[in-house]
Amino acid sequence: MMDELMEILEELRPDVDFANETKLITDGILDSFDIVALVGELNDAFDIEIKPNNLVPDNFNSAKAMLALIEELQDE
Amino acid sequence: METSVLCRLNSAVEKYGDKIAYKDPENSLTFSQFNDLTRSIGTYLARLVPAGAPVVVMSGRHIFTPACFLGVVRAGCFYAPMDGDMPVTRLNQILGVIKADYMLVDKAHLDIAQGLEFRGTIFVMEDIIDYPVSDELLEQREKTLICTSPLYVIFTSGSTGVPKGVITSHQSLMTYIDSVSKVLDINDTDVLGNQSPLDYIAAIRDIYFPISRGASTFVIPKNEFAVPTALFETLNREKITALCWSVAGVELPAKLGAFDVLKPEYLKKLCFSGSVMPCKYLKIWQENLPDVLYVNQYGPTEATASCTYYVVKEKVDDDTVLPIGTPYDNYRVTLLTEDNKPVATGETGEICVSGPILALGYYGNAGYTEKAFIQNPLNPNYRELIYRTGDLGSFDENGILHFHGRMDRQIKHLGHRIELGEIEEAARKIDGVVDCCSLYNKPKEHLYLFYTGDATSKDIVLSFRKNMPAFMVPRKLVNLDKLPTLPNGKIDMQTLKTYFK
Numbered sequence: 001m002m003d004e005l006m007e008i009l010e011e012l013r014p015d016v017d018f019a020n021e022t023k024l025i026t027d028g029i030l031d032s033f034d035i036v037a038l039v040g041e042l043n044d045a046f047d048i049e050i051k052p053n054n055l056v057p058d059n060f061n062s063a064k065a066m067l068a069l070i071e072e073l074q075d076e
Numbered sequence: 077m078e079t080s081v082l083c084r085l086n087s088a089v090e091k092y093g094d095k096i097a098y099k100d101p102e103n104s105l106t107f108s109q110f111n112d113l114t115r116s117i118g119t120y121l122a123r124l125v126p127a128g129a130p131v132v133v134m135s136g137r138h139i140f141t142p143a144c145f146l147g148v149v150r151a152g153c154f155y156a157p158m159d160g161d162m163p164v165t166r167l168n169q170i171l172g173v174i175k176a177d178y179m180l181v182d183k184a185h186l187d188i189a190q191g192l193e194f195r196g197t198i199f200v201m202e203d204i205i206d207y208p209v210s211d212e213l214l215e216q217r218e219k220t221l222i223c224t225s226p227l228y229v230i231f232t233s234g235s236t237g238v239p240k241g242v243i244t245s246h247q248s249l250m251t252y253i254d255s256v257s258k259v260l261d262i263n264d265t266d267v268l269g270n271q272s273p274l275d276y277i278a279a280i281r282d283i284y285f286p287i288s289r290g291a292s293t294f295v296i297p298k299n300e301f302a303v304p305t306a307l308f309e310t311l312n313r314e315k316i317t318a319l320c321w322s323v324a325g326v327e328l329p330a331k332l333g334a335f336d337v338l339k340p341e342y343l344k345k346l347c348f349s350g351s352v353m354p355c356k357y358l359k360i361w362q363e364n365l366p367d368v369l370y371v372n373q374y375g376p377t378e379a380t381a382s383c384t385y386y387v388v389k390e391k392v393d394d395d396t397v398l399p400i401g402t403p404y405d406n407y408r409v410t411l412l413t414e415d416n417k418p419v420a421t422g423e424t425g426e427i428c429v430s431g432p433i434l435a436l437g438y439y440g441n442a443g444y445t446e447k448a449f450i451q452n453p454l455n456p457n458y459r460e461l462i463y464r465t466g467d468l469g470s471f472d473e474n475g476i477l478h479f480h481g482r483m484d485r486q487i488k489h490l491g492h493r494i495e496l497g498e499i500e501e502a503a504r505k506i507d508g509v510v511d512c513c514s515l516y517n518k519p520k521e522h523l524y525l526f527y528t529g530d531a532t533s534k535d536i537v538l539s540f541r542k543n544m545p546a547f548m549v550p551r552k553l554v555n556l557d558k559l560p561t562l563p564n565g566k567i568d569m570q571t572l573k574t575y576f577k
Contacts, residue, residue: 014534015541025302031546032301032328033490039332052304052333060302 001046002067008041009063018063025057035060042066048073080221080246082149084287085111092264097286098139099314100295105139107286113143113205115214117180118150120204122213124197125178127152127220130229130439132171132179133275134158134189135201139295141274142283144180144201145228152217153178154226156241156439157275160185165543166239168193170231173241173440223247229439230277232377233494233548235485237501241439242277242377248433252380253284255404259371259385260345262318264290267342269316271296271325277377278350278491281320291318301325304334311340319343322350322491330357335364349373349382351488352479355396362391374400374479375407377493378448378463380433383407384477400469400479407431409477410462411469416453419470424480427469428452428462435463487516489523492547499525499548506531506539511559513567514550517576525550526572528559552577 009018016029024030030038038060039050048070059069078084088097093108105113125131131148133155135141141157148155156174158167160181167188177196181189189198227246234240256262262285270293272278285291294314300307307329310316319326326348329335346361346368353372362370375383386401403409411425412418419425430452437445452460468480485496499514508531515524525536533553540549554575560568 010534014537025299028299030302031298033324033547035302036328036331037551052337055303055305055332057299057303 001070002063004045005042005063005067005070008038008045009066012038012041022062024062025060030060042070046070046074077223078246078250079223080149080218080225081146081227081249081284081287082218082221084250084284085114085146088287088290092290095264095290096292098142098293098295100137100139101297103139105143110139110143110146112209113140114146114150115209116205116207117144117147117201118214118217119210120207121148121151121153121178121180121199122210122217125151125153127217128225129153129178130156130174130176130226132156132158132174132176132194133181134160134167134179134185135182135274136160136184137274137295137298138182140182140201140205143205144182145283146287148180149221149227150214150217152220154228154243155180156229156231158231159273159275159545160188162545163541163543164188164192166545169239170241173231173239174229175440221246223250224436226436230275230377232277233486233492233498234444235495235497237498240441240444243436243439244380245436248380248435249280249284250288251406251432252382252404253281253288255406256281256347256373256382256385257285257289258405259387260318260320260347260369262289262291262345266291266318266345267314267316268293268318268320269296269311269314270294271301271319271321272491277381278320278322280381281347301328304329304332305337308334308338308340311343312338315342316340317342318345318347320347320349323348323353323488324350324491326361327354327357330360335360339364343368345369345371347371347373347385349375350491350493353398355392355398356394358388358396358398359392359394362388372398372400374467374477375429376463376465376467378435378465379407379429379431380435383429383433384409386476397478399472399476401476403477407433409469410452410454411471412453412464418454421471421473424468424470426483427465427467427477429465430460430462434461487518489516489521490547492545494523494548499523499550502540502544502548503527503536503550506536508532508535513559513569513572515569515572515576517552517573520576522552522576523548523550524552524554524572524576526554526556526559526575528556531555 229241231239270282370388372386373382510529512527560571
């Protein structure tokens with residue numbers, strides 16, 4: 001699943017080092033338009049529904065955090 | 077009649093001295109404090125910079141930036157704002173057009189400024205905001221300003237690959253601000269929530285409503301737009317009553333479901349512009365906030381931000397298309413056919429604008445200026461310039477203007493105006509790109525680049541990220557063996573559009 005996520009992230013922003021960044025939102029590396037695009041792609045790819053309450057920096061600051069969110073939402 | 081925006085600042089300070097004018101998460105400035113900053117900056121600059129000179133301002137997303145702008149004006153000069161987050165190549169292009177000898181930066185942008193192709197003098201805002209004020213010098217400089225003096229130069233995409241600097245006068249700015257204030261009833265009880273980058277045209281309302289109407293402006297941190305619940309919490313904490321946002325900004329919280337969690341409780345006015353509003357998102361706003369005044373604005377930077385407005389009184393549906401309405405006070409809209417003839421009611425023509433709101437042209441580019449700002453062909457009797465917007469529109473039987481898209485290849489993407497030709501110019505400079513065509517998939521908001529050559533999509537995106545503003549980076553790249561052509565040899569864009577997903 002991590003591979004698929006990394007593929008989506010790489011396509012979205014090939015200039016960002018998603019393997020190592022841990023402050024994607026806090027440091028403003030991903031902007032609001034990246035987030036809108038990303039939420040749509042993640043919902044489709046992993047058959048989940050990311051809710052507004054999930055849209056907090058902690059859930060999107062790193063690829064690892066995003067994976068944890070996806071797994072949590074898939075369990076629901 | 078007021079000679080410059082300084083007349084407004086001076087009266088606002090007298091009337092609202094201790095009221096908050098600008099606020100951000102770290103700081104706030106009363107009208108008096110703000111004015112003192114502009115006077116210190118103005119005095120410092122006036123000693124070194126000749127009146128009437130352009131001063132580049134590169135300062136961050138905080139409330140000292142408007143103080144830099146007005147400080148430059150206090151020195152009898154005009155400002156050219158630049159977003160320091162833009163790639164260095166882009167900043168150098170802007171410097172190449174404005175050819176300024178002076179730049180004012182905040183400390184955070186000093187390193188970037190020193191790395192640019194700029195041989196003039198750099199001033200650091202933090203070093204000069206306490207400079208002792210000279211009333212005499214400031215008065216002298218204020219007297220050099222007349223209402224047609226340039227106030228600022230704001231840069232926008234140019235199809236030849238070089239950004240165009242649109243010059244706006246004091247008179248144009250004040251005319252627009254007065255007209256839009258009347259429609260939105262902006263007054264001293266209003267608190268604005270600023271979304272637009274401060275160097276961008278859409279920020280002029282947030283910057284000049286305090287000075288003109290005694291309102292306050294809160295500068296919302298950029299990353300809150302990625303966290304919609306935090307955004308709405310901020311609107312409530314700061315008791316924000318009025319928003320003048322790009323359509324893209326208005327869409328965001330609706331798209332991300334922010335209303336499912338909370339609502340902006342103090343909001344009374346929402347005015348949006350920049351592109352066509354998809355009403356499925358406006359509907360969500362209307363359903364949640366039925367008592368808010370919604371205003372659709374239309375207009376180019378060349379006519380001082382907006383030229384027509386439409387107050388949305390009806391409840392919209394998903395497929396409603398909003399009219400762009402009627403001209404603001406002191407704006408005249410004329411529709412012309414391709415051969416410069418008047419257009420009958422209901423028929424489509426090019427939207428042309430005239431009035432005291434017309435820009436002074438494109439900085440240092442008489443050729444472009446003469447092409448876009450022309451004598452009204454319907455008026456053989458006296459001098460009346462009109463600006464040809466390149467937009468198509470029609471008037472209905474009630475005199476309401478409707479928008480019908482562009483005549484050329486300019487698009488609106490994420491609230492920004494982009495010439496597709498500029499994307500192609502940038503792509504052709506990349507090693508491994510032989511030929512290319514850029515198109516916009518509007519429903520999906522995807523900027524496409526079709527190209528031939530050996531470059532990988534990663535090569536291309538990295539090059540764009542390095543050289544162009546983020547909103548100009550193509551989202552979808554399609555590598556082809558050959559671009560499809562029409563019998564006349566031109567690129568077949570309709571065939572390319574079949575690649576849209």
